[in-house]
Amino acid sequence: MTSTPIQTPHAAAHAGLPAYSGKGLVMAVTSGKGGVGKTFFSANLAAALTRRGHKVLVLDADLGLANLDVVLNLYPKITLHDVFTGKATLDDAILKAPGGFSVLLAGSGMVEYSRLTPEVREDFMKVMQTIVPRFDVVLLDTGAGISDVVLFAVSLASEVLMVATPEPTSLTDAYATIKVLAMQQGRQQVRLVVNQATRPGDGRNITGQLQQVLNRFLSTQNGAGMKLVHMGDVPADQSVKDAIMRRQLLLVHAPGCPAALAVGQIAGRLEDAVLGHTLS
Template sequence: MDPREEIQSLLGGEPLRVIAVTSGKGGVGKSTISTNLAVLVARAGSRVLLVDADLGLANADILLGIRPRHHLGDVLRLEVPVRDVLAEGPHGIRVLSAGSGLQHLTQLAELEKLRLLGALDELEEEFDFVIVDSPAGIGDNVLFFVGAAQEALLVVSPEPTSLTDAYAAVKALSQSAGVRHFDVLVNPAASEAQAREVFGKLEGITRRFLEAQLSYAGHLPRDENVHRAVMSQRPVVDAYPLSPVSRALEGVVANLLRRPPPTRLDGGLKFLWHRLMLESAARARA
């Protein structure tokens, strides 16, 4: 079956699904992957919310060629209702922008997290799919956003530094945020064999030292069309739909959707994220 047809067939009738895209270091294409995954899912007919959680350093709106009038900071200051902050992107995607150059957002206070929970809870019934473009690294905001999602997609490159940082991210997220399973996407890779080798190294050391499981989600080839799409501020799957990287992204989405989500969001987004905050506070007091 063609990957595009398979994506459509796999999306019907499923409950809200939340995937956080993260990485141990920057520069591995995390935001480009997040925006294109959102486009592919929306193109198949789902209502998609893209949360740019790289607070203060947002670039999802730039990659999609949109100019939001408001950002997450306006919501946290109670100046604008969350629905008025959402910008519309390609194929009806709604984007919650994090804003750029806002230093105070890089470390959310507990009150700001509570306000964010309340705002996102209002949106739960309006979407089928939420993709969270999380910050890179292992900071507090990463633990907050990735730990709250149902699924974590970890982007790693073949560079040794990327592997080291990816392991650090898995360690922090599994031990401090309770994330037990990661889908691993290698970007870029010269071949399937190289991607499998990279995954094997990361999976081997994780299995040896951590209580976390890794699954191979696929790889993206090096493709100059990605750079061209970024420069034109369009998703590569729209600008160059027949390019190698676009077809690979379609395969990644199909692979992710073949497996049902590991947990349901019983009680809603607010319940799940509030529970995460309580557990984080309890660990801090211990």
């Protein structure tokens, strides 16, 4: 196999993305801590974007603790692990998910993928360079936190969507992650979604508070500040818990519930903000 040029997360931020062909948008959906509903949001966002006419793939970039298959009630016979080890082709591993979008699932419990080795970087990059030209949107459902695997996955995206909840621990970890993205990757903008919001206006208030802290304490290498863009709130909704227990997409289980409508609105804002000029 020929060697593919690999950029570090820091270099990717300043030298541009790896040489993807086509107009596909790569967006990392990430979080500072686990348990905030990131994977569930990624899957339903993919369904909402698909309904808007976009060709979408969700790649489970949480290589060691993958659970996108659980959220979607899929039982894959072939995963990214099989592609990386040469046991299967990439086309064999891409599945059609409920909601009409495509998924590329990772195997769970793969200890060898919990560290960012040169081999993992190489394999991951080859997969990305193959799939990005085929889709309008590639959503990278990353792990939580600031491990080297998570940061590498995020570095491959032109847009970062941070999912947080109003809980203090989630916001503290979100701030820490945003700070690392600014310092190590030169990021100047992160989009924020507040999940499990309990009151109208929660997200805007939280975004404003985080922005104030960033303005006060964060100084990036090039002197530019970090801008947080509030993309919307997903309200706390019993239908979400019901859908999770049934292992169904919320947009399929209860398409008219408040949380599903909120995801649809966020998809529309993302379309207006980044997909219109990217895909036109």
